[in-house]
Amino acid sequence: MxxxxxxxxxxxxxxxxxxYLETIEQRQVYPDVEPGYLRSLIPEEAPDEPEAYEDVIQDIERVIMPGAASPACTELETVMLDWLGKMLRLPKDFLAGTEGQGGGVIQGTASEATLVALLAARSRIVKQIQAHDPQRSEVExxxxxVAYSSDQAHSSVERAGLIGGVRMKKMSTDGKFAVCGETFRKTLEEDKASGLIPFYFCATLGTTPSCAFDRITELGPICNAEGMWMHIDAAYAGSAFICPEFRPLLDGVEFADSFNFNPHKWLLVNFDCSTMWVKRRADIIGAFKMDPLYLKHDHQESGLVTDYRHWQIPLGRRFRSLKLxxxxxxYGLRGLQAYIRKHVGLAKEFERLVRNDERFEICADVVLGLVCFRLKGSNELNELLLRRxxxxxxxxxVPCQLAGAFVLRFAVCSRTTESRHAQEAWRHISELASELLRGQKR
Amino acid sequence: MxxxxxxxxxxxxxxxxxxYLETIEQRQVYPDVEPGYLRSLIPEEAPDEPEAYEDVIQDIERVIMPGAASPACTELETVMLDWLGKMLRLPKDFLAGTEGQGGGVIQGTASEATLVALLAARSRIVKQIQAHDPQRSEVExxxxxVAYSSDQAHSSVERAGLIGGVRMKKMSTDGKFAVCGETFRKTLEEDKASGLIPFYFCATLGTTPSCAFDRITELGPICNAEGMWMHIDAAYAGSAFICPEFRPLLDGVEFADSFNFNPHKWLLVNFDCSTMWVKRRADIIGAFKMDPLYLKHDHQESGLVTDYRHWQIPLGRRFRSLKLxxxxxxYGLRGLQAYIRKHVGLAKEFERLVRNDERFEICADVVLGLVCFRLKGSNELNELLLRRxxxxxxxxxVPCQLAGAFVLRFAVCSRTTESRHAQEAWRHISELASELLRGQKR
Structure with missing residues (x-):
């Protein structure tokens, strides 16, 4: 638009x-619809091509208003997460459909998704152990x-462990800054031998420092064999998986219990909107369910209704699925794919500019919209350049540290970024580098 | 408006x-301001009388835009929480000012505030005990x-205990549905005698079922003497404390470590906006602090800057203080006070209608905008009435249970509610009751 x-x-x-406000008294105070009313009113998948704005806005009266705030807010969310799950070609287990065991939910941020997954995993393992051995206390x-993540994982993963009151181990990564199966297996064996209980692994697809991808096709089967919960945090990279050429990066998701990414980062949806899917909704509900009388409703036990309050930390919810x-x-699926491809193209363009300048080096594979680069030379030199x-x-x-090196990060992330911005940014950075290096020589 | x-x-x-979008390239990518720039640009308190819309909107360019999203988002939040704290006449300890140890933050919901307070309390007690006895493990x-709340407390309080992995005890309440000092003292003595460590009490001002008020002038000194964290959840009732006649309900807040209420419930601010204050910000930061390189900034250790990411569960933040x-x-303070008084007046009006009908009874003191009432008779009868x-x-x-009785709740909570709505609602309810009772006789 x-x-x-x-x-x-x-x-x-x-x-x-x-x-709406002027005529609100003509509306019913409570909707008339049956649970599940919304799904049949809209298509089963997102459109390939953009639709006309008039058609979208007319659907507000046809689809949303009859279901008012509730249940429309919940039902649209469930269906939108199915749409998005299909765009990502998530395994069917993660979709709600009309009879699925899984489904999606909108969290505020990836930090919350990681925490919710960890709490669900904690609750599941405690119940499993107590089912075999009722004497053992929850506290013991x-x-x-023990929970695990990559040493490249976002700080919010460590924070989730802190909040959940469990040990969190950071695993070392390989030359591509990824956790691989061998390291993981070795760590697990050691921990089990010393009496610990591995229960949760948070894999990262697209790490914050360098956009690295943990090897989930190796890690997933290990988690499954050990009965551990595997959560995948793809906060930034997840949006790219709507493109067939990037979808292989998500291979292995079939082993996961939960998966999360942030459409507010790279899918043109305003902050906040972090989409999370689980394979077995019973797992997540089990960790949080509380049912006081003032929150009871007629369809409580019918199985027809999703109570998202059991899927998240807050109780209240906004109508964020409208944004999706x-x-x-x-945009249509094709418009969104074109948007992702354009950003990746701009990052590649910037990468070429860096590679053509012998003073600089590229520090990690440029897979999506992030370019990690630095001046060949000391960390101090690069810190100075960043400061300038x-x-x-x-x-x-925003910088990062990669294998001890202080690294600059060029991230393409605005709706309006064009080739001229990448070119101008490089010219500017390159000039500042020249000035800096001239000053150093003197 | x-x-x-x-x-x-x-x-x-x-x-x-x-x-803004059309001319965005003419703006700086990063603001030029010094930490703390915003406070001096606006008054120290909210206005008493309404201001002109033109004046408010002109301040966007003068006050906000020079500080862009950050630090304007953070600084306006700190100052708005000071404004609101002064409107509530909170003790000075809870205000940030320019040199305070305390201050306010906007959380999404009261559930999050309760949890954040509990996690901060958990972290503080563990550190205190380990300072004296470094051998004791965190897990042990x-x-x-043990954490405590009222048996009338919101379900989110129990949920916070579940998430934090600590015992949560619900204390019985007196004839006014309030926790009193004696009950609390007795419970604490028993628990300490059995080797437990009381560390957190969540008091409620304005419970969900009946808008009851825990006796914090009795409970606060006990918490202080025991070194326990007292959090006050006034999610609904808090807005009323801006009126001098309701402010005595908040007496005892001086004993609390943290206090929270939801302006999105009753202060004309759109969802979500739950305001929370702490006396010692160091306590809350201690529970969450993580500082990876990609989140570091120049003013990190200066003490001039508030990093709200250490005050909450999510990492990202929206610019919610603009709403405040x-x-x-x-509205001005007077406009907001008038709004609160009007709602309380409407609840009193509804209460009189109920009291004038001998078939009905009032089930709890009507202090603010909530009227708890029922047909004299069985729970089944009242459940039937509610259904009709x-x-x-x-x-x-929305119903509740009070001392075993099924109770109906009439809540005044919309911006546009007038006397005619209360009158019409009563006429309608009263007619449905007549029909129901006629049917029962037959």
Whole structure:
């Protein structure tokens, strides 16, 4: 949608809200619909091609308003997560459908998804152990649990362990900054030999420092064999998996218990919207379920209704699935794929510019929209360069540490980034580097 | 703001956003301001009287844009929580000011505030015990911890205990559905005698079932003497404390470590916005702090900057303080007080209608905007009545259980509720009751 249309549509939306408020007393206080009403009113999959804005907005009265805030908010979320799951070609186990055991939910951030998965895993292992050995207390079992992640995993993974009160071990990574099966197997054997209980592994697809991919086709079967919960955090990279050429990066997801990524990072959905899927919804509900009278409802035990409050930390919920619905329909799958490909293309373009300059080196494979690079030379030199780049306030870079090296990160992540921005950024960085190196020589 | 002005201002806002997007490349990628820049640009307190919309919107360019998303988002939040804290006459310890040890933060929901407080308390007690006795393991200490709440507390309090992996005890309440000092003291003595470590008490001001108030002037000194963390959850009732006549309900807050309420419930701020204050920010940060390189910044250790990511479960944050800033200025303190008083008046009006009908009884003191009532008679009768009321879809009531009785709850909570709505609701309920009782006689 261009700016001219945005002005028009935005103002129509203001009138829509005003009209709604002016006539609200003519509406029912409680909807009339049956559980599951919404799914049959819309297609089973996201459209391939963009739809007209008029068609999208007309569906608000047809699809949403009859179900008001609730159950429309819940039902649209379930169906949108199915749409998105199909766009990613997730195994069917992760979809809700009408009879599935799994399904998706919108969390606020990947930190929450990682934590929810860890708590669900903790609750599941405690129940499993107590089923065989009712004498063992929850506290004693928890004191033996170990969770695992990569030493490249996001800080929120370690934080989830801290909150859940369990040990969290960071595994070392290979030359590609990925956790591989052999390291994992060895660590597990050692830990089991010393009486610990491995219960949770958080794999990362697209690490924050360098966009590395843990080898989940090796790691998944190990988790399954050990009865451990495997969660996959693909916060940034997940959006790319809607493109067939990037989908192989997700191979191995079939071994996972839960999977999460952030459409608010790279799929044109405004913050916050972190989408999470689980294979067995009973696992996640088991960790949180509370049913006071003031939250009971008629369809409580029918199995027809999803109570997302049991799937997350907060109780209240916003109607975030509307953002997904609008974006999927306004862009279509092809529009979203084109958007991802354009960003990857811009990163590759920037990578070529860096590689053509002998003063610089590329520090990790450029797989998606992130380029890790540095001046050949000391960390101090690169810290100085970063300080000059960010001090000039024309480009903003966030650094990382890779195998002891201080590394600069060029991330393509704005809706409006074009080739000229990548070119200008490089010219600017390259000039600042020249200045810096001249100063060093003197 | 009436609907006509809403249409006008909403459309101006659409143009503002469009203009911003069209000219975004003329703006700096990173702000130029010094930490703490924002506080001096706006008043130290919320206005008493409403301000003109033009003045509010002009301040966006003057106050917010120079600080872009960050640090403006953080700094406005700190100052707005100080404004709101002053409106509530919170003890100075809870305010950030320029040199305070405490301060406020916006959480998504009260569930998150309760959990964050419990995790902070858990971390503090473990550190305290280990400082005296470094041999004791965290796991062993946690296995001895006990948290407390009222048996009327919200289900999210019990859930916080479940997530934090600690025992949670529900204390019985008195005839007013409040926890009192004596019960608490007795429970603590028993638990300490059996080797447990009381560490956290979540008091409720304005319980969900009946809007009861735990006796925090009795409970607070006990918590302080025992070195326990006292958190106060006033999710619903908190908004009323901006009125001097309701402020005595908050007396005893001076004993608390943390306090929370939801402006999204009753202070005209859209969901979500749950405001939380702590006396010692070091306590809360201690539970969560993680500092990977990609999240480091220049002012990290300066003490000038608040890193709210250490105050909450998620990492990312939305700019929710803008909602507070707009609402406080568009209504003024007096406008907000008038709004609270009007709702309490409507609840009292409904209470009188119930009391004038001998078939009904009032089941709890009507202190704020909630009326708990029922037909004199069996629970089954009242369940039937509720089913008819909600089935007619003109009024929607959520029930509760009070001392074994099934109770109906009439809650005044919409911005547009007027006397005629309370009157119509009562006429409707009363008619349905007559029908029901006639049917029962037959």
């Amino acid at each position: 261009d700016i001219t249309e945005f002005r028009k549509r935005g103002k129509e939306m203001v009138d829509y809200v005003a009209d 079992i928890i004191s033996k649990l 619905w609008f974006v999927f329909r306004m 780049i960010n001090g000039a306030r024309r480009v903003h870079l | 009436d609907i006509t002005e809403f249409r006008k201002r909403g459309k101006e806002m659409v143009d503002y956003v469009a203009d 200490i946690i296995s001895k911890l 800033w707009f609402v406080f200025r568009m 009321i909600n089935g007619a879809r003109r009024v929607h009531l």
